[in-house]
Amino acid sequence: xxxxxxxxxxxxxxxxxxxxxxxxxxxxxxxxxxxxxxxxxxxxxxxxxxxxxxxxxxxxxxxxxxxxxxxxxxxxxxxxxxxxxxxxxxxxxxxxxxxxxxxxxxxxxxxxxxxxxxxxxxxxxxxxxxxxxxxxxxxxxxxxxxxxxxxxxxxxxxxxxxxxxxxxxxxxxxxxxxxxxxxxxxxxxxxxxxxxxxxxxxxxxxxxxxxxxxxxxxxxxxxxxxxxxxxxxxxxxxxxxxxxxxxxxxxxxxxxxxxxxxxxxxxxxxxxxxxxxxxxxxxxxxxxx
Numbered sequence: 001x002x003x004x005x006x007x008x009x010x011x012x013x014x015x016x017x018x019x020x021x022x023x024x025x026x027x028x029x030x031x032x033x034x035x036x037x038x039x040x041x042x043x044x045x046x047x048x049x050x051x052x053x054x055x056x057x058x059x060x061x062x063x064x065x066x067x068x069x070x071x072x073x074x075x076x077x078x079x080x081x082x083x084x085x086x087x088x089x090x091x092x093x094x095x096x097x098x099x100x101x102x103x104x105x106x107x108x109x110x111x112x113x114x115x116x117x118x119x120x121x122x123x124x125x126x127x128x129x130x131x132x133x134x135x136x137x138x139x140x141x142x143x144x145x146x147x148x149x150x151x152x153x154x155x156x157x158x159x160x161x162x163x164x165x166x167x168x169x170x171x172x173x174x175x176x177x178x179x180x181x182x183x184x185x186x187x188x189x190x191x192x193x194x195x196x197x198x199x200x201x202x203x204x205x206x207x208x209x210x211x212x213x214x215x216x217x218x219x220x221x222x223x224x225x226x227x228x229x230x231x232x233x234x235x236x237x238x239x240x241x242x243x244x245x246x247x248x249x250x251x252x253x254x255x256x257x258x259x260x261x262x263x264x265x266x267x268x269x270x271x272x273x274x275x276x277x278x279x280x281x282x283x284x285x286x287x288x289x
Contacts, residue, residue, distance in 0.1 A: 055080060065090075079104045089114075103128065113138070127152060136162070151176045163188065175200050184210075199224050208234075223248050233258075247272045256282075 039051050047066035055061050062077040070093030077086040083106050089097030094117035101109040108130040113121035119138040127133050131152055137145040143162035151157050155178055160171030166189030173181040179200055185193040190213040197206040203226045208219030214237030221230040227248055233241035238261030245254040251274045256267035262285030269278040281288050 091116075160186075187212075208232075235260075259284075261285075 038049070040048050042048050046069040048068070049066065051064045051066060053061040053064070057080070059080050059082070060078055062075065064071060064075040065073040071088075071090035072092070073090060075086075075088040075090065076084060077088070079085050081104065083104055084102050085104070086102070087098070087100040088095070089099065091097070095114035096116060097114060099112045099114060101111070103109050105128070107128050108126040110123070110125045112119060112123050115121065119141045121138065122135055123138055124135045125133045129152075131154070132150055134147070134149040136143055136147040139145070142165040144164065145161055146159070147162055148159040149157045153176060155176050156174055157176075158171065158173040160167060161169045163169075167186040168188055169186065171184050171186060173183075175181050177200065179202055180198055182195070182197045184191050184195045187193075191210045192212060194209055195207065196204055199205050201224060203224055204222050206219070206221050208215065209217040211217075215234035216236065217234065219232045219234060220228060223229050225248060227250065228246050229248075230246070231242075231244045232239060233243070235241075239258035240260060242255065242257050244252055247253050249272060251272055252270050254267065254269050256263055257265045263282035264284065265282065267280050267282060268276055271277050
Protein backbone atom coordinates (compact mmCIF):
# COMPACT_ATOMS: atom_id res chain seq x y z
CA UNK A 1 0.00 0.00 0.00
CA UNK A 2 2.82 2.39 0.90
CA UNK A 3 4.40 1.58 -2.49
CA UNK A 4 1.16 2.47 -4.31
CA UNK A 5 0.83 5.75 -2.40
CA UNK A 6 4.45 6.60 -3.25
CA UNK A 7 3.85 5.96 -6.95
CA UNK A 8 0.68 8.12 -6.92
CA UNK A 9 2.53 10.92 -5.10
CA UNK A 10 5.39 10.78 -7.60
CA UNK A 11 2.88 10.89 -10.51
CA UNK A 12 1.08 13.93 -9.05
CA UNK A 13 4.39 15.70 -8.42
CA UNK A 14 5.57 14.96 -11.98
CA UNK A 15 2.33 16.25 -13.55
CA UNK A 16 2.52 19.37 -11.39
CA UNK A 17 6.10 19.90 -12.53
CA UNK A 18 5.09 19.62 -16.17
CA UNK A 19 2.25 22.11 -15.70
CA UNK A 20 4.56 24.65 -14.10
CA UNK A 21 7.26 24.16 -16.73
CA UNK A 22 4.87 24.65 -19.63
CA UNK A 23 3.25 27.66 -18.03
CA UNK A 24 6.65 29.29 -17.61
CA UNK A 25 7.79 28.13 -21.07
CA UNK A 26 10.82 26.49 -19.51
CA UNK A 27 11.89 22.85 -19.24
CA UNK A 28 14.92 21.04 -17.99
CA UNK A 29 17.56 20.57 -20.73
CA UNK A 30 17.22 16.80 -20.39
CA UNK A 31 13.42 16.85 -20.19
CA UNK A 32 11.59 14.91 -22.91
CA UNK A 33 8.07 16.10 -23.72
CA UNK A 34 5.59 13.28 -23.11
CA UNK A 35 2.34 15.15 -23.83
CA UNK A 36 0.58 13.70 -26.90
CA UNK A 37 -0.25 17.13 -28.34
CA UNK A 38 3.20 18.84 -28.12
CA UNK A 39 6.21 17.77 -30.23
CA UNK A 40 4.18 14.83 -31.54
CA UNK A 41 5.08 12.43 -34.34
CA UNK A 42 2.48 10.07 -35.75
CA UNK A 43 2.96 6.38 -36.38
CA UNK A 44 4.67 7.22 -39.68
CA UNK A 45 7.21 9.43 -37.96
CA UNK A 46 5.72 12.66 -39.34
CA UNK A 47 5.52 15.79 -37.23
CA UNK A 48 1.99 16.87 -36.36
CA UNK A 49 0.54 19.81 -34.46
CA UNK A 50 2.43 22.19 -32.21
CA UNK A 51 6.17 21.89 -31.62
CA UNK A 52 8.14 23.90 -29.11
CA UNK A 53 11.88 24.54 -29.27
CA UNK A 54 13.97 25.32 -26.18
CA UNK A 55 17.51 26.50 -25.58
CA UNK A 56 19.90 24.57 -23.37
CA UNK A 57 19.14 26.94 -20.50
CA UNK A 58 15.44 26.04 -20.78
CA UNK A 59 14.19 29.32 -22.27
CA UNK A 60 11.67 29.12 -25.08
CA UNK A 61 13.25 29.55 -28.52
CA UNK A 62 10.29 29.03 -30.84
CA UNK A 63 6.85 27.59 -31.47
CA UNK A 64 6.01 25.94 -34.80
CA UNK A 65 3.08 24.06 -36.27
CA UNK A 66 3.22 21.06 -38.58
CA UNK A 67 0.98 18.91 -40.71
CA UNK A 68 2.60 15.77 -42.06
CA UNK A 69 6.04 17.26 -41.26
CA UNK A 70 5.30 20.39 -43.31
CA UNK A 71 5.24 23.82 -41.73
CA UNK A 72 1.73 25.23 -41.54
CA UNK A 73 0.12 28.30 -40.01
CA UNK A 74 2.10 30.65 -37.80
CA UNK A 75 5.48 30.22 -36.15
CA UNK A 76 6.98 32.40 -33.42
CA UNK A 77 10.61 32.81 -32.40
CA UNK A 78 12.04 34.51 -29.32
CA UNK A 79 15.25 36.01 -27.99
CA UNK A 80 16.63 34.49 -24.79
CA UNK A 81 15.16 37.48 -22.96
CA UNK A 82 11.67 36.39 -24.00
CA UNK A 83 11.21 39.23 -26.51
CA UNK A 84 9.73 38.09 -29.81
CA UNK A 85 12.30 37.96 -32.64
CA UNK A 86 10.23 36.70 -35.59
CA UNK A 87 6.69 36.01 -36.71
CA UNK A 88 6.44 33.57 -39.59
CA UNK A 89 3.57 32.21 -41.66
CA UNK A 90 3.39 29.06 -43.79
CA UNK A 91 0.94 27.36 -46.10
CA UNK A 92 1.47 23.79 -47.31
CA UNK A 93 5.08 23.89 -46.16
CA UNK A 94 5.89 27.11 -48.03
CA UNK A 95 6.49 30.60 -46.72
CA UNK A 96 3.24 32.47 -47.25
CA UNK A 97 2.05 35.79 -45.85
CA UNK A 98 3.82 38.33 -43.66
CA UNK A 99 7.13 37.54 -41.99
CA UNK A 100 7.91 40.14 -39.35
CA UNK A 101 11.32 40.57 -37.71
CA UNK A 102 12.02 42.40 -34.43
CA UNK A 103 15.11 43.75 -32.71
CA UNK A 104 15.96 42.55 -29.23
CA UNK A 105 14.48 45.77 -27.80
CA UNK A 106 11.11 44.83 -29.27
CA UNK A 107 11.14 47.40 -32.08
CA UNK A 108 10.27 46.43 -35.64
CA UNK A 109 13.21 45.60 -37.93
CA UNK A 110 11.59 44.54 -41.20
CA UNK A 111 8.45 42.99 -42.70
CA UNK A 112 8.68 40.67 -45.69
CA UNK A 113 5.76 39.35 -47.76
CA UNK A 114 5.83 35.83 -49.19
CA UNK A 115 3.51 34.14 -51.67
CA UNK A 116 3.98 30.41 -52.20
CA UNK A 117 7.58 30.48 -51.01
CA UNK A 118 8.73 33.57 -52.91
CA UNK A 119 9.08 37.18 -51.82
CA UNK A 120 6.17 39.06 -53.36
CA UNK A 121 4.55 42.38 -52.52
CA UNK A 122 5.61 45.33 -50.38
CA UNK A 123 8.61 44.75 -48.11
CA UNK A 124 9.47 47.25 -45.41
CA UNK A 125 12.39 48.15 -43.12
CA UNK A 126 12.25 50.16 -39.88
CA UNK A 127 14.62 52.07 -37.61
CA UNK A 128 15.20 51.34 -33.92
CA UNK A 129 12.05 53.30 -33.04
CA UNK A 130 9.91 51.26 -35.46
CA UNK A 131 9.72 54.23 -37.84
CA UNK A 132 9.43 53.22 -41.49
CA UNK A 133 12.75 53.65 -43.34
CA UNK A 134 12.07 52.06 -46.71
CA UNK A 135 9.57 50.08 -48.72
CA UNK A 136 10.03 48.27 -52.01
CA UNK A 137 7.82 46.02 -54.08
CA UNK A 138 9.12 42.55 -54.92
CA UNK A 139 7.98 40.13 -57.59
CA UNK A 140 9.32 36.57 -57.47
CA UNK A 141 12.09 37.79 -55.16
CA UNK A 142 13.20 40.66 -57.42
CA UNK A 143 12.63 44.37 -57.00
CA UNK A 144 9.83 45.42 -59.33
CA UNK A 145 7.82 48.62 -59.38
CA UNK A 146 7.70 51.41 -56.79
CA UNK A 147 10.42 51.93 -54.15
CA UNK A 148 10.68 54.63 -51.47
CA UNK A 149 12.91 55.50 -48.53
CA UNK A 150 12.15 57.95 -45.72
CA UNK A 151 13.74 60.29 -43.21
CA UNK A 152 12.99 59.64 -39.53
CA UNK A 153 10.52 62.52 -39.77
CA UNK A 154 8.47 60.54 -42.31
CA UNK A 155 9.42 62.82 -45.22
CA UNK A 156 10.30 60.94 -48.42
CA UNK A 157 14.07 60.71 -48.94
CA UNK A 158 14.09 59.13 -52.39
CA UNK A 159 11.70 57.32 -54.69
CA UNK A 160 11.70 55.59 -58.03
CA UNK A 161 10.91 52.35 -59.82
CA UNK A 162 12.65 49.04 -60.45
CA UNK A 163 12.39 46.65 -63.36
CA UNK A 164 13.72 43.14 -62.96
CA UNK A 165 15.81 44.20 -59.94
CA UNK A 166 17.36 47.22 -61.71
CA UNK A 167 16.56 50.90 -61.34
CA UNK A 168 14.48 51.93 -64.33
CA UNK A 169 12.85 55.24 -65.19
CA UNK A 170 12.90 58.43 -63.12
CA UNK A 171 14.43 58.52 -59.63
CA UNK A 172 14.20 61.50 -57.31
CA UNK A 173 16.01 62.35 -54.09
CA UNK A 174 14.65 64.92 -51.63
CA UNK A 175 15.93 67.16 -48.87
CA UNK A 176 14.21 66.70 -45.52
CA UNK A 177 12.28 69.93 -46.11
CA UNK A 178 10.62 68.25 -49.11
CA UNK A 179 12.56 70.14 -51.79
CA UNK A 180 13.92 68.05 -54.69
CA UNK A 181 17.63 67.28 -54.28
CA UNK A 182 18.31 65.36 -57.50
CA UNK A 183 16.61 63.87 -60.55
CA UNK A 184 18.05 61.05 -62.63
CA UNK A 185 16.81 58.61 -65.23
CA UNK A 186 17.85 54.98 -65.49
CA UNK A 187 17.69 52.38 -68.21
CA UNK A 188 17.87 48.92 -66.64
CA UNK A 189 20.23 49.98 -63.87
CA UNK A 190 22.36 52.36 -65.93
CA UNK A 191 21.97 56.11 -65.48
CA UNK A 192 20.94 57.68 -68.76
CA UNK A 193 19.64 60.98 -70.18
CA UNK A 194 19.25 64.27 -68.28
CA UNK A 195 20.49 64.52 -64.67
CA UNK A 196 19.95 67.42 -62.27
CA UNK A 197 21.07 68.25 -58.73
CA UNK A 198 19.54 71.15 -56.78
CA UNK A 199 20.37 73.42 -53.86
CA UNK A 200 17.89 73.48 -50.99
CA UNK A 201 16.52 76.75 -52.35
CA UNK A 202 15.45 74.96 -55.54
CA UNK A 203 18.16 76.45 -57.77
CA UNK A 204 19.93 73.98 -60.06
CA UNK A 205 23.42 73.09 -58.77
CA UNK A 206 24.54 70.74 -61.57
CA UNK A 207 22.87 69.58 -64.76
CA UNK A 208 24.02 67.46 -67.65
CA UNK A 209 23.50 64.36 -69.74
CA UNK A 210 24.47 60.73 -69.37
CA UNK A 211 24.62 58.24 -72.17
CA UNK A 212 24.82 54.58 -71.17
CA UNK A 213 26.20 55.54 -67.76
CA UNK A 214 28.86 57.96 -69.04
CA UNK A 215 29.03 61.74 -68.98
CA UNK A 216 28.13 63.03 -72.42
CA UNK A 217 27.46 66.38 -74.09
CA UNK A 218 27.17 69.53 -71.93
CA UNK A 219 27.49 69.66 -68.13
CA UNK A 220 27.00 72.93 -66.22
CA UNK A 221 27.52 73.93 -62.59
CA UNK A 222 25.79 76.92 -60.99
CA UNK A 223 26.12 79.15 -57.93
CA UNK A 224 23.26 79.29 -55.41
CA UNK A 225 22.29 82.55 -57.06
CA UNK A 226 21.64 80.65 -60.28
CA UNK A 227 24.59 82.21 -62.12
CA UNK A 228 26.84 79.96 -64.18
CA UNK A 229 29.89 78.58 -62.36
CA UNK A 230 31.38 76.05 -64.80
CA UNK A 231 30.74 74.87 -68.36
CA UNK A 232 32.09 71.51 -69.48
CA UNK A 233 31.68 69.22 -72.48
CA UNK A 234 32.11 65.45 -72.52
CA UNK A 235 32.38 62.72 -75.09
CA UNK A 236 32.15 59.07 -74.05
CA UNK A 237 32.77 60.02 -70.42
CA UNK A 238 35.84 62.17 -71.11
CA UNK A 239 36.22 65.95 -71.17
CA UNK A 240 36.29 67.10 -74.77
CA UNK A 241 36.07 70.69 -76.03
CA UNK A 242 36.39 74.09 -74.37
CA UNK A 243 35.93 74.24 -70.61
CA UNK A 244 35.19 77.48 -68.77
CA UNK A 245 34.94 78.44 -65.11
CA UNK A 246 33.36 81.71 -63.96
CA UNK A 247 33.38 84.05 -60.99
CA UNK A 248 29.92 84.77 -59.61
CA UNK A 249 30.08 88.24 -61.17
CA UNK A 250 30.14 86.57 -64.61
CA UNK A 251 33.81 87.11 -65.41
CA UNK A 252 35.70 84.13 -66.82
CA UNK A 253 38.01 82.55 -64.23
CA UNK A 254 39.65 79.76 -66.28
CA UNK A 255 39.36 78.59 -69.88
CA UNK A 256 41.09 75.65 -71.50
CA UNK A 257 40.50 73.07 -74.20
CA UNK A 258 40.37 69.29 -73.68
CA UNK A 259 40.85 66.59 -76.28
CA UNK A 260 39.98 63.01 -75.31
CA UNK A 261 40.16 63.87 -71.60
CA UNK A 262 43.49 65.72 -71.77
CA UNK A 263 44.32 69.41 -71.76
CA UNK A 264 45.44 70.68 -75.14
CA UNK A 265 46.75 74.15 -75.98
CA UNK A 266 46.64 77.27 -73.82
CA UNK A 267 45.02 77.44 -70.39
CA UNK A 268 44.20 81.01 -69.39
CA UNK A 269 43.42 82.26 -65.88
CA UNK A 270 41.83 85.61 -64.99
CA UNK A 271 41.04 87.71 -61.95
CA UNK A 272 37.54 88.91 -61.05
CA UNK A 273 38.00 92.02 -63.19
CA UNK A 274 38.72 89.99 -66.31
CA UNK A 275 42.49 90.56 -66.35
CA UNK A 276 44.60 87.65 -67.62
CA UNK A 277 46.90 86.77 -64.74
CA UNK A 278 48.44 83.53 -66.02
CA UNK A 279 48.73 81.48 -69.21
CA UNK A 280 50.25 78.04 -69.60
CA UNK A 281 50.33 75.54 -72.45
CA UNK A 282 49.63 71.80 -72.64
CA UNK A 283 50.23 69.07 -75.15
CA UNK A 284 48.33 65.79 -74.75
CA UNK A 285 47.78 66.67 -71.09
CA UNK A 286 51.39 67.51 -70.34
CA UNK A 287 52.49 71.00 -69.30
CA UNK A 288 55.01 72.34 -71.82
CA UNK A 289 55.42 75.92 -70.56
